[in-house]
Amino acid sequence: MLKFIKGNLEAIDGVSIYPIISLLIFFTFFLVLFLYVFTAKKDHIKSLSEMPINEPTKIQENE
Amino acid sequence: MQLEQFHYDNKIVKKFLYATILWGVVGMLVGLLLAFMFLFPNLTDGISWLSFGRLRPLHTNAVIFAFVGNAIFAGVYYSTQRLLKARMWSDLLSNINFWGWQLIIVAAAITLPLGFTSSKEYAELEWPIDIAIALIWVAFGLNLIGTMVKRRQRHLYVAIWFYIATFVTVAVLHIFNSMALPVTAFKSYSAYAGVQDALVQWWYGHNAVAFFLTTPFLGLMYYFVPKAANRPVYSYRLSIIHFWSLIFIYIWAGPHHLLYSALPDWAQNLGVAFSVMLIAPSWGGMINGLLTLRGAWDKVRTDPVLKFMVVAITGYGMATFEGPMLSLKNVNAIAHFSDWIIAHVHVGALAWNGFMTFGIIYYLVPILFKTKLASTKLANFHFWIGTLGIILYALPMYVAGFVQAFMWKQFNPDGTLAYGNFLETVNEIMPMYWMRAIGGVFYLTGMLVLVYNVIITIRQGSTVTDDLVEAAPLTRVSKSRTASEGWHTWLERKPLKLTLYSTVAILIGGLVQIVPSLMVDDYIPVISSVKPYTPLELEGRDIYIREGCVGCHSQMIRPFRSEVERYGEYSKAGEYVYDRPFLFGSKRTGPDLMRVGGKYNDNWHLNHFYDPQTTSSGSIMPSYKWLIANKHDRSNAGDKLEVMATLGVPYSPADIENAQENMAVQALKIEKSLMNDPDFAKTYAADKKFAEQNGEEFVEMRDREVVSIIAYLQRLGTDIKVKNGDDLTINQND
Numbered sequence: 001m002l003k004f005i006k007g008n009l010e011a012i013d014g015v016s017i018y019p020i021i022s023l024l025i026f027f028t029f030f031l032v033l034f035l036y037v038f039t040a041k042k043d044h045i046k047s048l049s050e051m052p053i054n055e056p057t058k059i060q061e062n063e
Numbered sequence: 064m065q066l067e068q069f070h071y072d073n074k075i076v077k078k079f080l081y082a083t084i085l086w087g088v089v090g091m092l093v094g095l096l097l098a099f100m101f102l103f104p105n106l107t108d109g110i111s112w113l114s115f116g117r118l119r120p121l122h123t124n125a126v127i128f129a130f131v132g133n134a135i136f137a138g139v140y141y142s143t144q145r146l147l148k149a150r151m152w153s154d155l156l157s158n159i160n161f162w163g164w165q166l167i168i169v170a171a172a173i174t175l176p177l178g179f180t181s182s183k184e185y186a187e188l189e190w191p192i193d194i195a196i197a198l199i200w201v202a203f204g205l206n207l208i209g210t211m212v213k214r215r216q217r218h219l220y221v222a223i224w225f226y227i228a229t230f231v232t233v234a235v236l237h238i239f240n241s242m243a244l245p246v247t248a249f250k251s252y253s254a255y256a257g258v259q260d261a262l263v264q265w266w267y268g269h270n271a272v273a274f275f276l277t278t279p280f281l282g283l284m285y286y287f288v289p290k291a292a293n294r295p296v297y298s299y300r301l302s303i304i305h306f307w308s309l310i311f312i313y314i315w316a317g318p319h320h321l322l323y324s325a326l327p328d329w330a331q332n333l334g335v336a337f338s339v340m341l342i343a344p345s346w347g348g349m350i351n352g353l354l355t356l357r358g359a360w361d362k363v364r365t366d367p368v369l370k371f372m373v374v375a376i377t378g379y380g381m382a383t384f385e386g387p388m389l390s391l392k393n394v395n396a397i398a399h400f401s402d403w404i405i406a407h408v409h410v411g412a413l414a415w416n417g418f419m420t421f422g423i424i425y426y427l428v429p430i431l432f433k434t435k436l437a438s439t440k441l442a443n444f445h446f447w448i449g450t451l452g453i454i455l456y457a458l459p460m461y462v463a464g465f466v467q468a469f470m471w472k473q474f475n476p477d478g479t480l481a482y483g484n485f486l487e488t489v490n491e492i493m494p495m496y497w498m499r500a501i502g503g504v505f506y507l508t509g510m511l512v513l514v515y516n517v518i519i520t521i522r523q524g525s526t527v528t529d530d531l532v533e534a535a536p537l538t539r540v541s542k543s544r545t546a547s548e549g550w551h552t553w554l555e556r557k558p559l560k561l562t563l564y565s566t567v568a569i570l571i572g573g574l575v576q577i578v579p580s581l582m583v584d585d586y587i588p589v590i591s592s593v594k595p596y597t598p599l600e601l602e603g604r605d606i607y608i609r610e611g612c613v614g615c616h617s618q619m620i621r622p623f624r625s626e627v628e629r630y631g632e633y634s635k636a637g638e639y640v641y642d643r644p645f646l647f648g649s650k651r652t653g654p655d656l657m658r659v660g661g662k663y664n665d666n667w668h669l670n671h672f673y674d675p676q677t678t679s680s681g682s683i684m685p686s687y688k689w690l691i692a693n694k695h696d697r698s699n700a701g702d703k704l705e706v707m708a709t710l711g712v713p714y715s716p717a718d719i720e721n722a723q724e725n726m727a728v729q730a731l732k733i734e735k736s737l738m739n740d741p742d743f744a745k746t747y748a749a750d751k752k753f754a755e756q757n758g759e760e761f762v763e764m765r766d767r768e769v770v771s772i773i774a775y776l777q778r779l780g781t782d783i784k785v786k787n788g789d790d791l792t793i794n795q796n797d
Contacts, residue, residue, distance in 0.1 A: 025571055033307050037300045044552055049299035051220040052289045055145050056532040059068070 116611025378414020403464025432524025
């Protein structure tokens with residue numbers, strides 16, 4: 001009976017490669033991401049985070 | 064360096080804000096009407112275009128795409144210009160974006176009540192409107208990217224990243240999920256069938272939540288919370304991790320909407336794993352938002368803008384904690400199809416999206432109109448009545464979900480269902496539906512207070528003008544990395560690269576999930592007894608879709624003892640191969656209909672449509688009198704079969720040729736079976752006589768809509784009578 005809902009995937013040729021690829025992509029992705037974030041310079045990060053606060057001030061126009 | 068002077072476009076922000084408020088009121092009003100329909104099912108008796116099934120998609124679409132959508136545009140247009148130190152690239156595109164979007168909303172507000180729907184949740188609009196959405200969305204994206212190209216700020220703030228991801232992903236999702244073949248101007252059939260259609264739809268549906276209700280709002284959070292609190296975000300590093308991990312993981316989680324369904328196990332498990340992982344980036348974002356207020360909590364006490372934002376972020380945290388929990392199979396077994404899900408989405412919509420939008424409105428209106436908020440007291444009142452409304456809405460719905468789900472699963476010691484009548488479980492939760500409606504009244508009251516407050520603020524303010532500012536233009540830097548810069552600064556000054564990378568990130572998840580599911584179609588065990596619908600059944604199915612029956616009735620029996628006992632044999636993937644679109648449903652306000660075929664006689668269905676309360680005492684289903692009165696236009700039946708045949712449904716040329724005759728034969732059979740009820744035969748004959756005497760046109764029963772839908776309902780689930788696995792074969796396709 002379980003035939004109806006189980007094993008639909010096993011029928012696909014070479015399907016075992018999917019989980020392996022997924023894991024590799026994942027591992028690499030997060031490794032690179034963490035390296036990227038933690039090697040960033042403090043000044044750079046600070047200047048980025050202050051962007052919404054340091055906006056150019058409005059110039060008064062004569063209407 | 065020579066400074067350049069330029070204007071920010073404030074007028075477009077104002078327009079979007081007005082639209083946000085207008086559609087917010089409309090969307091919430093429709094929602095409230097629906098809440099009251101649970102209590103008074105025949106509130107709009109006999110008016111087809113005000114029936115529950117047709118209004119439900121109108122409510123969800125109005126809130127998601129009209130209210131939240133316009134809020135996104137307002138916030139994005141305001142913050143993008145300031146973060147990039149540039150006016151929007153093209154005023155024309157800004158206006159096309161605005162007016163086009165409003166036209167789409169109006170088109171939706173007209174077509175959905177008229178019953179033109181694809182029935183796929185949050186993608187109900189029919190194909191011409193789908194095309195319009197794609198075009199307008201691209202106009203928005205072009206404008207966004209164009210502004211990035213001519214920016215005066217070297218680096219892109221994280222909010223901009225969220226906006227880019229929003230644009231790219233929504234475009235991809237919308238186009239893939241809306242693939243359909245038209246029959247007429249307002250009727251089309253999905254390019255995917257059954258389980259595959261379900262997988263694509265929930266890949267879309269889940270990510271509509273992710274990339275329409277979440278990522279743009281996170282971008283807005285990263286801009287407006289620091290602005291309102293006047294301090295930078297708690298951790299910018301965390302925001303980078305937040306962004307990449309969120310968009311990378313979110314795209315995989317869709318199948319958690321289909322747990323225990325006929326979807327292959329591997330896809331279900333993949334969805335669960337990624338949904339659980341999602342809690343990390345989601346909570347990272349929530350913590351980042353809340354901790355931005357460190358040292359500024361005293362402001363939260365007095366500033367309504369921050370109050371709204373704090374509750375919004377808290378709501379985000381609650382909903383994103385709940386999401387992964389709901390994806391666990393054992394929790395999902397209880398929550399799915401119940402009101403728990405309704406509570407879950409409303410914590411997201413009312414708290415996260417609603418309150419964040421209110422915060423932004425209260426922040427922007429005084430700035431744009433160069434004045435102060437007219438009444439802080441009223442804004443505080445809005446905050447409290449809104450918060451109370453959310454609690455009164457969500458808590459009873461949680462209770463209702465639990466109570467009903469456990470009643471569905473309760474067995475007697477002798478192995479029979481304790482609550483065999485579905486209606487017992489509905490009657491039990493009526494008090495909760497009352498409380499929910501009251502919560503909705505509170506929330507809408509708050510919204511109306513906002514409208515009043517905004518109007519008096521605008522009255523006391525001055526007209527909106529475009530702000531003049533000055534900033535230095537960017538100097539040309541070499542394309543490659545310069546000696547002094549790190550790779551962070553290099554990548555972050557490359558908006559197009561960033562767009563490309565984020566596209567790749569979302570496509571990886573999409574592809575890994577979609578490619579096998581496209582293949583799985585060929586590997587679904589074929590059940591030889593499952594046959595395509597007859598033309599009359601197909602017409603009936605289209606009425607089922609038109610009336611939005613899928614909003615309250617599922618067609619998916621999960622492999623649980625309690626469900627098999629109540630509804631019959633559990634659903635198999637192979638049973639849906641001719642379903643375009645699939646109609647699994649996601650909520651059981653009424654019972655599952657997967658195997659309703661043959662359960663009742665034709666007369667029962669007729670009486671039930673005419674007055675559900677007579678056949679099922681205490682039912683909260685509205686009456687569908689118009690189905691019984693209306694003549695059914697089946698002139699397109701041949702075209703419909705032809706489109707289906709093009710899509711791969713095995714209808715022979717003879718089937719298409721003889722569609723009309725075949726329909727007439729089947730319809731006549733149903734009419735005859737209806738005559739078996741002497742009461743019906745008597746009233747029918749009297750009606751006929753009355754029409755003849757008064758010279759009115761009389762529509763034969765066989766030509767009416769109800770006959771088609773009875774044909775469909777009587778067919779449901781009757782194709783398989785297999786009791787063992789021998790009756791099926793695996794199609795190896797080689």
